[in-house]
Amino acid sequence: MTATEIHHLYWRAGFGANPFVVNTLLKERVQVVDQLFEDSKAVTYLNIDLSFMDGITQKRLKDQPQLAQKIKKESRKKLENLNTAWIDRLVHPKELLREKMTLFWANHFVCKENHVVFAQKYNNTLRHYALGDFKAFVKAISKEAAMLKYLNGKHNRKRQPNENFARELMELFTLGEGRYSENDIKESARAFTGYNHDFNGNFKFRAKQHDENLKTFFGKTGNFSGDDIIDIILEEKQCATFISTKIYCHFVNPKPNLEHIEAMAEVFYKDYNIEQLMRFVFLSDWFYDKHNIGVKIKSPIEYIVGMANTIPMQFERPKDLLKIQKLLGQILLAPPNVAGWKEDKAWIDANTIMVRLKLPSVMLNNAMISLKEGDTNIKADLKRLYLKKNKGKLPFRIKADWHKFLSDFENISHHDLTTFIIQGAINKGTADYIETLNTSSKKEYCIQLMSLPEYQMC
């Protein structure tokens, strides 16, 4: 593989490659891809300290409203911990591809849950199935406490069915809008009646609430269970096409290529094995086509994690990391709605583009983007001094480990540093301008590159 191909693969299957990765991976494509999957075989669940729930029972919460309030408050605080722990995991993953897939599925099986115990459990279910059997994945999602709450599945009872989950199951999770009738929704909602969960978030099937009568769904009639409905949905080739399209747009190119998607759907439809599908994508020649390199706009999380991969950084105040996610328009565990974030161009508008351009200098360099080498310009000197003095007034307190950066990139030339930081080509006019800045400091050069529109691409 060429260095460019490795950068591309590592941006899509992860959050960018560092010099160490590139140096050790100049091998055959099959070997590199195999390694990627091998490294993600295991599952390291994300578990934060939830001891505040020790000894808490449903009865105690019911009897002591004050305790219930306290627990609720604590849970929200812990949810923030889960958010930052997740990002920390993305920066230091044990199973890189699995983590990238988990992030993808979190914006597919979209769910928002305020009870941290359920939220963490849900997050680990995504992680568990991230490269596994899609059929089992959908069934597991349908039984998750967080999902039963989020889409009102627990309110879905024989006497009064609630259609919310049944609708989104088909519209967003498996088939896409318009691939079913309103009647299919009504009938399948009945099949999911009786689904519920216990206090700890374990699935509980309440047989008395379940509608045992015949249901007619996609032209078939029977006393279908929720799992039966999922089986019937996945018999539709459209499901494989729908998921393949989403994977293609996320991992390959936001502009769908129907021929490639069709080929993916053929692979996926056989047994709905996610690992096989991803392996097919990463081994395909078209994946490495130059039209697919650097064409995707990074999500805010890809942007932040990618930056931390290049320059190790520590947030002195965890709240800052949440603030940054909010500014960029993506707070993990808090999607805008069940359709999730729209991605790509939708990340960028007048507000977010300026935030993204300014953020690297604010986070890593006292808000300074150097204009000239050893700038003798008095104005710039004063500005630098001013910014240094007012460091405390910066919105974030972040420790950037520039020493680590400099030693990591010690043997990397200026030109090669560009290929590590920017995917795809830099606009000619902009490249000429950067050239005139003639910066010999790798640190200043890195900040300059990160402050470009090109840095938003991967």
Place this chain on the structure above:
Amino acid sequence: MDRRKFLKNSALASSLFFVPNFVKAFETVATEQLGYKRLVIVQLAGGNDGLNTIIPYNNDVYYNARPRLAISKDIIKLNDDLGFHPSLKPLRSLFDNGELSIINNVGYPNPVRSHFRSMDIWHTASGSDEYLQTGWLGRYLDQYGKKPYNAIELDEQLSLAMKGEHFNGIATNDYNVLYKTAQDPYFKNVINHYNDAHLSEHNLGYLYQTMIEATSSAKYIFEKTTVKSSNEDYPQNNFAKQLKNVAQFINSGLDTKVFYASLGGFDTHANQTNKQAKLLSQYADSVSAFVKDLKQNNTYENTLILTFSEFGRRVKQNAADGTDHGAANNVFVIGKNLKHAGVYNSLASLSNLDSNGDLKYSIDFRSIYATILTKWMNVSAEGIIPSQQKQLNFI
């Protein structure tokens, strides 16, 4: 410096470069032609339950369908059939003064009950079987707008409604920060050197284009917003803050035709009563303060406020004391010179529902858009609203 380089640099350095080509084409459209009429869109996201907003308080079907959800107390009666939810009390005087028009049963054929799809339909003014990539306000501004700040959304992200083929409005929840950021000399230099004839055709072009537009618009909004803050008492919530900002922009005379504000949380599948009451309070209190603010600054007369939600909710309540996604819903139009204020049309039958148990629509939402475009913005709806729509007479 050689000649070629000089030519290149001087062309790039010219201020014209800040204005993308497609915008230049419209520079012949004088500001006067745009007029001074402004439109403020308020979106109630999630699907507001219209039946518990404008309540058919004399209708047994309503009470039977919602044994635990129907509102019977403190209704503010508007006529013999309909009344305001108690939370809408602050809007009472607008109604009495003929400054509020309630249009009932607004929807479209073959309604979609997905939030996202239905919201897209409302934003793009498409039919339920067509998928448009541009919004109706974006298309209006494709033709009649010059600068991104002709349309401002008070949010971190821009809605589809505000995106045209070439035109994108500005989304910002803090215009001061936007301005300060855009002032960095490095960014100015990058913009000056960037050169690409195919602006916005690919993702990178789109990023540059957005950066250029953001820079010039941020400057304009910052410098032009001279009315710093309002004396009017707004409630303390994010929606009120949005409207307060809109009032500031309007009262400062910004060349902005369309403002977009949004209040979310109306997806009340469970325990609806308190949630909706709280949200409607936020809505009514904020709108009431907003109108007062505009009145004080003599800008109310040239402002029209349109409130909509992507769909109404099912007539029958569900088991969780909430309501599921429905279809037709009511729309509010607020302004000084309404032709037909009050209850514009009567509520559709609660017994003759569609096969899902939802209200049938009698007024296509696109005819409201078309009416606003022709009678308020004084432009032809052709090319903006894709289907032929009849004109209504609320303005």
